[in-house]
Amino acid sequence: MRQLQKIKEWFIEKALFLSALFSVFVTIGIIGVLIFETFEFFKVISIFDFLTDTQWTPLFSEKHFGILPLFAGTFLTTIIAMAVSLPIGVITAIYLSEYSSENIKGVVKPILEVLAAVPTVVYGYFALLFVTPLLQRVIPDMSGFNSLAAGIVMGVMIIPIISSLSEDAMHAVPMSLREGALALGSTKLQVALKVILPAAFSGIAASFILGISRAIGETMIVAIAAGQQPRLTLNPLVPIETVTAYIVQVSLGDTPTGTIEYSTIFAAGMSLFIVTFVLNIVSYWLKKRFREVYE
Amino acid sequence: MNRKLLNRFYDRGFLFVGIFATSISLIFLLALLLDVIADGMGRLGWQFFANYPSRKPEEAGILSAWVGTVWVMVLTGCIAFPLGISSAIYLEEYSSKNWLTDIIEINIANLAGVPSIIYGLLGLGLFVRFLNMERSVIAGAMTLAILVLPIVILSTREAIKSIPPSIREASYALGASKWQTIRNQVLPSAMPGIMTGVILAMSRAAGETAPLITMGALTYVAFLPASPISSEFPYISIQGLFDAFTVLPIQIFNWVSRPQKGFAIDAAAGIIVLLIITFVMNAFAIYLRQKYQRKIRW
Numbered sequence: 001m002r003q004l005q006k007i008k009e010w011f012i013e014k015a016l017f018l019s020a021l022f023s024v025f026v027t028i029g030i031i032g033v034l035i036f037e038t039f040e041f042f043k044v045i046s047i048f049d050f051l052t053d054t055q056w057t058p059l060f061s062e063k064h065f066g067i068l069p070l071f072a073g074t075f076l077t078t079i080i081a082m083a084v085s086l087p088i089g090v091i092t093a094i095y096l097s098e099y100s101s102e103n104i105k106g107v108v109k110p111i112l113e114v115l116a117a118v119p120t121v122v123y124g125y126f127a128l129l130f131v132t133p134l135l136q137r138v139i140p141d142m143s144g145f146n147s148l149a150a151g152i153v154m155g156v157m158i159i160p161i162i163s164s165l166s167e168d169a170m171h172a173v174p175m176s177l178r179e180g181a182l183a184l185g186s187t188k189l190q191v192a193l194k195v196i197l198p199a200a201f202s203g204i205a206a207s208f209i210l211g212i213s214r215a216i217g218e219t220m221i222v223a224i225a226a227g228q229q230p231r232l233t234l235n236p237l238v239p240i241e242t243v244t245a246y247i248v249q250v251s252l253g254d255t256p257t258g259t260i261e262y263s264t265i266f267a268a269g270m271s272l273f274i275v276t277f278v279l280n281i282v283s284y285w286l287k288k289r290f291r292e293v294y295e
Numbered sequence: 296m297n298r299k300l301l302n303r304f305y306d307r308g309f310l311f312v313g314i315f316a317t318s319i320s321l322i323f324l325l326a327l328l329l330d331v332i333a334d335g336m337g338r339l340g341w342q343f344f345a346n347y348p349s350r351k352p353e354e355a356g357i358l359s360a361w362v363g364t365v366w367v368m369v370l371t372g373c374i375a376f377p378l379g380i381s382s383a384i385y386l387e388e389y390s391s392k393n394w395l396t397d398i399i400e401i402n403i404a405n406l407a408g409v410p411s412i413i414y415g416l417l418g419l420g421l422f423v424r425f426l427n428m429e430r431s432v433i434a435g436a437m438t439l440a441i442l443v444l445p446i447v448i449l450s451t452r453e454a455i456k457s458i459p460p461s462i463r464e465a466s467y468a469l470g471a472s473k474w475q476t477i478r479n480q481v482l483p484s485a486m487p488g489i490m491t492g493v494i495l496a497m498s499r500a501a502g503e504t505a506p507l508i509t510m511g512a513l514t515y516v517a518f519l520p521a522s523p524i525s526s527e528f529p530y531i532s533i534q535g536l537f538d539a540f541t542v543l544p545i546q547i548f549n550w551v552s553r554p555q556k557g558f559a560i561d562a563a564a565g566i567i568v569l570l571i572i573t574f575v576m577n578a579f580a581i582y583l584r585q586k587y588q589r590k591i592r593w
Contacts, residue, residue: 005472008474009472009473009474012474013385013389013474015381016381016382016384016385016389017385017389019377019378019381019382019385020381020382020385020386020390020399021399022378022382022444023382023399023402023403023406023444023445023448024398024399024402026406026417026441026444027402027405027406029417029421030409030413030414030416030417033416033417033420033421033425034413034416034420036420037416037420087316088316088319088320091312091313091316091317092313092316092317092320094313095310095313095314095316095317096317099309099310099313100313100317108317108321110581111320111321111324112320113577113581114324114574114577115320115323115324117498117499117502117573117574117577118324118327118502118570118573119501119502119503119504119544119569119570119573120502120504120505121502121504121544121547121548121551121566121569122327122331122502122547122566122569122570123327124548124551125331125547125551125562125563125566126327126330126331128551129330129334129551129559130326130327130330156319156320156323159319159320160320163320187302187303187305187306188306188309189302189305189306189309190302190306192309210408213408213410214408216410217409217410217411217412217413218410219410219411219412219504219505220504220505220544220548223505223548224548224551224552244410244412244505247412247415247416247505247509248412248505248508248509251415251419251508251509251510251511252508257424265416265509266416266420269412269413269416272410272412272413273409273410273413276408276409276410276413277405277409279408280404280405280408280409281401281405283408284401284404284405
């Protein structure tokens with residue numbers, strides 16, 4: 001009986017270990033699929049052309065396979081989104097962590113959680129049919145599809161990520177540091193800017209990088225509101241196309257599987273994966289650092 | 296003296312900046328809700344839930360979409376729940392600190408940050424093409440289950456971590472084995488926390504659009520997956536798992552991308568339904584968390 005129990009326990013442990021290992025297989029699966037399909041692509045298109053050609057027209061008769069215009073679109077929407085979410089997110093975090101009462105926190109934090117739970121297709125609708133018409137009243141020659149509205153809405157979507165992670169980092173700063181600064185006659189603002197911000201810097205940086213990674217990978221908002229015209233521009237008023245929106249465009253179209261046009265989505269996905277992977281690793285490392293310092 | 300006053304002024308001033316910045320998110324959320332309700336409320340009705348999508352916006356409905364969403368959500372939960380919990384149990388209760396555990400941990404953190412559309416490419420390359428599962432409900436659910444797995448694992452770990460060691464030690468002292476302790480003491484106590492994570496994961500799955508589009512879910516579906524309950528023995532049918540499907544967010548996306556004004560109204564009505572699903576599940580998860588956090592004091 002004892003023996004039987006021991007065997008059972010051994011099997012259970014191994015089974016649990018295998019399921020823990022499953023997530024590693026997922027990563028291997030992602031990388032495997034991307035490499036396998038991208039390999040087909042790079043057999044026909046040289047990596048040099050892929051990285052330097054300034055036109056992306058795989059679905060036209062005169063084909064160009066330069067990823068730059070797509071990344072320009074991603075870059076543009078990401079910058080706009082971060083310009084919105086970083087200041088608002090960090091100020092919200094300072095306010096919640098250093099100024100507000102527990103009651104206000106109790107109201108604001110769940111609302112931020114709701115904001116984070118809204119499906120992105122809803123944000124896309126809002127960007128296209130509410131924010132864009134609103135902006136067009138101020139900027140009449142803005143196109144119906146543009147990166148400005150998409151970027152702004154994406155920025156608001158990212159605020160909860162920045163504010164909650166930054167607030168955690170500020171919360172982790174020991175009370176004694178605040179009390180020391182206050183005892184020296186600092187105002188709350190001085191404590192926040194000169195003591196808390198530097199002390200929580202790696203946590204805030206981690207949230208910032210995580211936000212960028214989210215913005216780069218965000219799909220539905222840009223697929224709905226930013227257009228489908230890959231172009232190398234920094235003008236936020238004209239239609240562009242991001243890497244993610246391109247993948248959606250091809251997936252919805254009738255491009256036959258197995259063709260070179262079709263494998264472009266895997267090449268685009270591969271580039272996307274590499275960029276976000278690096279950002280996530282940096283963010284993970286920074287987050288770990290601020291936890292180690294004060295816990 | 297002057298400087299002191301100035302500093303005070305800045306301090307006060309920042310309070311208003313803080314309140315202003317915080318209220319931007321709140322105003323935005325309010326504007327979004329009001330806009331969607333104003334646009335779509337009129338279209339909501341029994342017909343909207345009972346009709347298939349149509350060429351005419353006034354007659355279009357979300358029948359195939361909401362049924363698909365329920366299918367995918369339930370299946371995703373069923374796949375992610377056992378896998379996520381067993382990984383979390385291993386990492387919290389069994390694993391020793393070594394390089395393999397480190398890799399698993401970093402890997403899970405990294406998976407949580409992979410863009411959802413990449414999971415769509417995984418689903419397309421692995422399930423749809425390599426394993427020949429077609430663009431079926433089960434392929435979609437497996438894709439989403441992998442996508443939400445990190446959420447389930449992380450929340451289960453948090454729940455298990457919050458069970459104090461004394462509970463385990465008491466169980467060992469009574470002669471229970473490791474697995475008996477986990478099954479009879481740790482898991483039941485951690486269950487509310489685990490359920491919170493699973494519900495949040497399912498709500499996330501209900502709102503995902505991009506991975507399913509990439510994986511090849513259809514945008515126009517005028518039929519339902521075969522019903523799981525059949526009239527003949529054995530009364531349960533898995534035929535539906537292998538049928539094509541669409542989900543609510545894809546239907547909304549499809550309507551948003553059309554130029555006619557009528558479809559924008561349909562989209563808004565669909566969004567109201569989607570938001571209700573998301574908010575109800577989130578509220579339920581938060582309620583569970585609050586209730587049990589307060590009740591159990593070790």
